[in-house]
Amino acid sequence: MKSRGRARAYANIALIKYWGKRDEKLVLPMNSSLSLTIDCFYTETEVIFRKDVDRDYFYLNDKLQGKDTTEKVSKFLDLFRKAAGLNLSAVVKSRNYVPTAAGLASSASGFAALAAAANVASGLNLDNRQLSIYARQGSGSAARSIYGGFVEWKKGSSHQDSYAVPIDDAQWDIGIVIVMVNSMEKLISSREGMKRTVDTSPFYKVWVESAEEDLKHIKIAIRNRDFKKTGLIAERNGLKMHAIMLGANPPFCYWEPDSLKVMQIVRQLRREGIYCYFTLDAGPNVKILCRLSESHKIKDRLIQFFDPDQVIIAKPGPGITIL
Ligand code: ADP
Ligand code: DP6
Ligand code: CO
Numbered sequence: 285m286k287s288r289g290r291a292r293a294y295a296n297i298a299l300i301k302y303w304g305k306r307d308e309k310l311v312l313p314m315n316s317s318l319s320l321t322i323d324c325f326y327t328e329t330e331v332i333f334r335k336d337v338d339r340d341y342f343y344l345n346d347k348l349q350g351k352d353t354t355e356k357v358s359k360f361l362d363l364f365r366k367a368a369g370l371n372l373s374a375v376v377k378s379r380n381y382v383p384t385a386a387g388l389a390s391s392a393s394g395f396a397a398l399a400a401a402a403n404v405a406s407g408l409n410l411d412n413r414q415l416s417i418y419a420r421q422g423s424g425s426a427a428r429s430i431y432g433g434f435v436e437w438k439k440g441s442s443h444q445d446s447y448a449v450p451i452d453d454a455q456w457d458i459g460i461v462i463v464m465v466n467s468m469e470k471l472i473s474s475r476e477g478m479k480r481t482v483d484t485s486p487f488y489k490v491w492v493e494s495a496e497e498d499l500k501h502i503k504i505a506i507r508n509r510d511f512k513k514t515g516l517i518a519e520r521n522g523l524k525m526h527a528i529m530l531g532a533n534p535p536f537c538y539w540e541p542d543s544l545k546v547m548q549i550v551r552q553l554r555r556e557g558i559y560c561y562f563t564l565d566a567g568p569n570v571k572i573l574c575r576l577s578e579s580h581k582i583k584d585r586l587i588q589f590f591d592p593d594q595v596i597i598a599k600p601g602p603g604i605t606i607l
Contacts, residue, residue: 287405295389312443322599324596326601343377395423416447481528549586
């Protein structure tokens with residue numbers, strides 16, 4: 285056994301959203317989803333199983349974490365310990381090169397990096413498919429961050445067949461412009477928000493059917509490298525996800541006034557013939573799917589309204605890397 289592992293994983297932006305679990309413990313989703321891994325946000329995590337500690341220690345961005353966050357990491361490491369027959373506690377050090385809990389997929393890069401590092405440290409050496417199944421149990425969206433480019437997370441019929449698969453490397457002039465409207469931690473976590481939506485939104489059932497339909501069509505659009513269709517489907521799917529939250533009880537909304545401002549700018553750009561499409565996850569920050577070759581033009585427009593530091597250009601990112 286090696287006992288030490290270190291890995292990097294990149295965040296991903298969902299184009300067809302995962303919003304709701306059919307099994308909360310195993311993190312099995314209600315619908316399949318699809319994302320683009322991006323190269324500008326990532327997490328690096330080191331896991332060391334040690335004989336000289338009697339509990340797990342989790343440091344995030346150099347700060348020792350409290351009980352709740354550490355417990356999530358411990359439970360996740362238990363999956364590896366159990367499979368590897370390992371009885372040691374761990375010291376985990378992670379750094380997010382992404383704002384934490386701001387709707388920019390820190391849980392995706394975070395748990396994918398943790399899974400990849402624990403895989404090495406535990407000596408399990410799972411393949412990427414198994415690793416996706418493990419990452420999924422930390423955070424659903426993390427299942428997709430195992431891979432680069434466009435990735436589908438198949439909802440599956442059970443624990444063993446709910447995993448992500450890479451479907452396209454996205455190397456066809458695809459880019460993402462991110463507008464950081466607010467990078468503070470959100471008040472309602474993705475976990476809590478999706479549970480409330482499933483439990484109380486009268487629109488939930490329609491969402492699931494509609495998302496499966498969107499997925500079918502976006503996969504065809506991606507296969508045909510039909511950028512406009514890909515973008516239009518993604519934009520509509522994202523709006524539908526936010527609509528079902530407005531129907532929840534109590535209702536909630538992740539948008540801020542500046543999120544709407546960005547949506548207006550995107551629509552105006554389209555009227556001018558610059559094809560780009562917005563999507564928001566569980567937070568106020570806006571991601572704009574665009575032609576990479578037009579990303580600078582889009583940024584130039586956005587910085588007429590926002591600080592240049594708030595606007596980030598991303599390329600399609602790679603899968604996990606062992607460091
Ligand atoms: P986000 O939009 O950033 O994905 P979530 O609400 O889905 O927000 O998840 C945020 C949670 O993910 C954090 O509170 C923490 O528990 C977990 N998390 C974030 N970064 C890491 C990391 N590097 N390692 C392990 N867990 C992480
Ligand atoms: C809106 O994967 O963060 O970003 O599985 O409870 O950890 P948990 O939730 P998480 O949810 C992501 C929600 C989303 C859409 C998506 O990424 O598909
Ligand atoms: Co998340």
